[in-house]
Amino acid sequence: MESAPASLSVSNVARSFGRRHVLRDVTFTARRGELVGIAGENGAGKTTLLRIIAGLLPPDRGRIDVRGRIGYCPQDPQVHFGLTVDQNLEWFRAAYRLEHHMRAEAMLDRLAVRHHRRTLVGELSGGTRQKLNLILALMHDPEVLLLDEPYQGFDWETYLRFWDIADESRRACKVIVIISHLVFERTRFDTLLRLHDGVLEPEAGR
Amino acid sequence: MIRQIWIALRLTLTEQAHNRFAMLLLAVYLPAWYGVIYGLTDNASIGFQLRAFHVFVATSQHRLGLLTGMLNATTLIMGFVALSAVRRSALVDQRLVLCGYSRSALILGRLLAFAGASAVLSLYAVAVLAAFTPPQHPGVVVAGTFGAVLTYAAIGVLVGVIARGDLEGFFVIIMLSLVDTFIQSPIGNPAANRAVVEYFPSYLPMQIVVGGAIADHVAWWQFWGSLAWAVMLGILGVLGFWLRTRIARAHA
Numbered sequence: 001m002e003s004a005p006a007s008l009s010v011s012n013v014a015r016s017f018g019r020r021h022v023l024r025d026v027t028f029t030a031r032r033g034e035l036v037g038i039a040g041e042n043g044a045g046k047t048t049l050l051r052i053i054a055g056l057l058p059p060d061r062g063r064i065d066v067r068g069r070i071g072y073c074p075q076d077p078q079v080h081f082g083l084t085v086d087q088n089l090e091w092f093r094a095a096y097r098l099e100h101h102m103r104a105e106a107m108l109d110r111l112a113v114r115h116h117r118r119t120l121v122g123e124l125s126g127g128t129r130q131k132l133n134l135i136l137a138l139m140h141d142p143e144v145l146l147l148d149e150p151y152q153g154f155d156w157e158t159y160l161r162f163w164d165i166a167d168e169s170r171r172a173c174k175v176i177v178i179i180s181h182l183v184f185e186r187t188r189f190d191t192l193l194r195l196h197d198g199v200l201e202p203e204a205g206r
Numbered sequence: 207m208i209r210q211i212w213i214a215l216r217l218t219l220t221e222q223a224h225n226r227f228a229m230l231l232l233a234v235y236l237p238a239w240y241g242v243i244y245g246l247t248d249n250a251s252i253g254f255q256l257r258a259f260h261v262f263v264a265t266s267q268h269r270l271g272l273l274t275g276m277l278n279a280t281t282l283i284m285g286f287v288a289l290s291a292v293r294r295s296a297l298v299d300q301r302l303v304l305c306g307y308s309r310s311a312l313i314l315g316r317l318l319a320f321a322g323a324s325a326v327l328s329l330y331a332v333a334v335l336a337a338f339t340p341p342q343h344p345g346v347v348v349a350g351t352f353g354a355v356l357t358y359a360a361i362g363v364l365v366g367v368i369a370r371g372d373l374e375g376f377f378v379i380i381m382l383s384l385v386d387t388f389i390q391s392p393i394g395n396p397a398a399n400r401a402v403v404e405y406f407p408s409y410l411p412m413q414i415v416v417g418g419a420i421a422d423h424v425a426w427w428q429f430w431g432s433l434a435w436a437v438m439l440g441i442l443g444v445l446g447f448w449l450r451t452r453i454a455r456a457h458a
Contacts, residue, residue: 052454054304055304055453055454055455056300056304056453056454057454058454058455064455072301072304072305074297074301076297078297078298078300078301079298080217080221080294080295080298081294082221082222082224082225082294083217083220083221083224087217087220090213090217091213091217091298091302091307092302092305094209094210094213094307095302095303095305095306095307096305096306097306120224136301140305
């Protein structure tokens with residue numbers, strides 16, 4: 001396990017696609033036990049920012065410092081649709097080099113996916129696929145959670161369970177960044193930022 | 207590393223087995239296609255040139271039509287399976303690499319799975335063919351079919367990483383397989399004996415398959431030559447696959 005405290009620092013990150021400057025100068029930090037929300041309109045560059053922090057995309061300039069293992073949950077379920085839930089877990093268990101499935105097993109119960117474990121993902125509902133998407137991001141108990149629209153497609157019960165998991169992670173001194181185009185409950189976040197015109201600014205009303 | 211290769215190989219094969227459309231093609235399309243060809247051709251004699259031996263062998267249109275049809279159907283099915291697998295796993299492959307999966311193990315496992323699927327498909331296609339026209343040397347026919355099928359697995363991977371959309375990819379595979387196998391057969395192409403056919407991927411497999419099915423002529427260098435096509439295209443496919451799964455920074 002990591003002994004150094006988890007943290008995330010993003011400094012002066014910029015990224016363009018052709019002539020379109022999606023991120024101009026993004027700077028923020030998140031400390032251990034902090035839950036940061038990043039809101040913004042569709043196409044504001046939220047997903048690009050999270051992909052850069054996760055390591056999928058290089059920034060044009062700027063610096064990312066991450067302390068701790070990352071758990072990245074992409075916006076759309078990036079899973080094998082032609083395999084069962086169990087087989088997807090096996091792929092990612094090998095990727096994370098985990099000796100056991102204990103945490104994944106606990107999350108299967110918690111998010112009520114256990115009875116689907118032998119079902120092909122392509123046959124699952126959108127909400128259940130999203131649950132699997134989240135489990136695959138968290139099954140190695142990461143210290144830095146990067147979640148892109150993590151509760152889209154969830155029913156109310158699952159939405160509440162998601163926040164239970166997020167709150168537990170916060171109490172366990174993890175760093176959590178959630179991006180969403182819709183932020184329903186502002187009080188759940190320690191810090192709420194808005195991505196607008198390529199820069200981050202404090203969310204109005206906080 | 208070995209464990210990751212094994213998991214990639216096993217789960218890629220499992221996913222292919224779950225591809226219901228591909229299974230339907232195997233179970234229904236292949237035998238139905240053989241039946242259609244058998245019905246459309248007759249027992250009239252036709253000559254086929256085995257260019258490595260500079261001889262013409264005489265056979266029936268039934269047999270030659272079935273052999274051509276087998277190469278056409280198997281290359282089409284494998285091209286589709288590889289293309290479909292590569293496109294469906296595009297984003298999740300990158301996610302796996304980001305989460306720590308060895309890129310080399312992932313690619314090697316997937317390639318081995320395609321090779322395994324190609325071998326199974328070749329065996330199956332020749333076994334079904336035997337119900338219509340038993341080949342004289344089934345092992346040789348399987349080997350020739352394997353060369354063609356493996357080449358189209360590589361084409362499927364290559365097209366899968368460069369095509370912009372699924373439809374474009376499928377169109378390329380269908381047209382390639384159709385043109386490539388069609389021009390090898392003197393039934394459909396009176397100019398099949400011209401040297402230009404040698405530059406197509408199905409040329410060597412067709413020579414092996416016909417030599418093994420209706421004669422006793424086998425030039426094994428042709429088998430290795432057919433694999434060379436697969437390796438050449440496979441290297442390009444792997445290069446595309448490698449670029450597609452690149453990430454900016456791996457997780458610690």
